[in-house]
Amino acid sequence: MAIEEGNFVKLTYTGSVGDNVFDTTSEETAKEEGMYNPQAEYGPVTIRVGSHHVIIGLEEALVGKEVGDEGDVEVPAEKAFGEHDKTAVRSIQTSQFREKPKVGMRIEVENREGVVVNVIGKRALVDFNHPLAGKTLTYHYKIEEKVEDANEQIRGLIKLYTGRTDIEFSVTDGTAEFLLPPAITYDRRWMVWRGTLIREIFEYMKDINEVVMKEVFKRPEPKEMPPAEAIVEAESEETGE
Structure with missing residues (x-):
């Protein structure tokens, strides 16, 4: 079936200005272009078509396409990062x-x-303009699959907004419960986008009526003590006895 506004899809893409790549979901392309970030999560991104999760010009190109379709789209400045002000x-x-x-x-x-x-x-x-303001962009894209499962949709939104894949969650009886890693409050990206994530969960997942977030601290694993014989042997080596 053709992609419509409101559908969640997994998308891969590479954006460029002329011959210069500025964004990509491909680890291989990132390495080839000298823009690889070892902290980044590469691979398909999950977006909701019509929610401006990607720039408007790329998003519009997806409507009416089928899963598996790929192609190139030229995006004028007004449908990308705007004209230079x-x-x-x-x-x-x-x-x-x-x-x-x-x-x-x-x-x-x-x-x-x-x-x-x-x-x-x-x-x-x-x-203060966006660095790509006033630029015409070119995107090569591929629609990898539709995302129908609500849990996968939420997982995709978490990664889209925060870049994190270590947040566990469950949905039970209309409540989505998130187990947050320790010190997540020091993650600036999480703090900035947390509110948007919650708003979109309520907007797109009509069966969810409550979102609960818990910061979880697990007891650290006890360090294994070396056997007494090993300690005596090590001390003997140090003293030369």
Whole structure:
């Protein structure tokens, strides 16, 4: 059956500007392009078509296609990261920076991320546009499969928003219970996107009426003590006796 808005699908893709790849779900491509991140999770991503989980131009190309279809789509700036907005380029006093600003440095000012494009005297020119604003993008994509199972849909949303695969959960009698790894509150990406994840679970999974999140700490495994004979032997070797 053709892909429709509201369907969950597993998708692989590679995005580029001209000959330069800027994003990919392929580990092999990432290595070939010199952009491999050992901390990243490569492989198909689960998205809900129509929810803007990928850029609009790529998402629109999926509607009407079938599982297994692949192809290339050219995405204009207005359906990608928008046109370059001149008003988003601001002059800021260098005294507001923690360190001396340099051209190309990425900075955060007033909860907005930008890049320093010029430094003149005691002022720095900062561009707060997305780095790909104003660019026409090309995506090669493949629709790997539809995702019908609600648990797999939730698992896909967790990975999509947080990049994590170590969050366990179960759904029972309308309650989704998440077992969170220790120290997850120090994960900035989790803290930023947790609310969106919960909102979309309620929006897309009509049978879920409650979400419970528990931070779980497990007793560490006891360290094995070496046998007494081994301790005596080691001490003898150290003393030369």
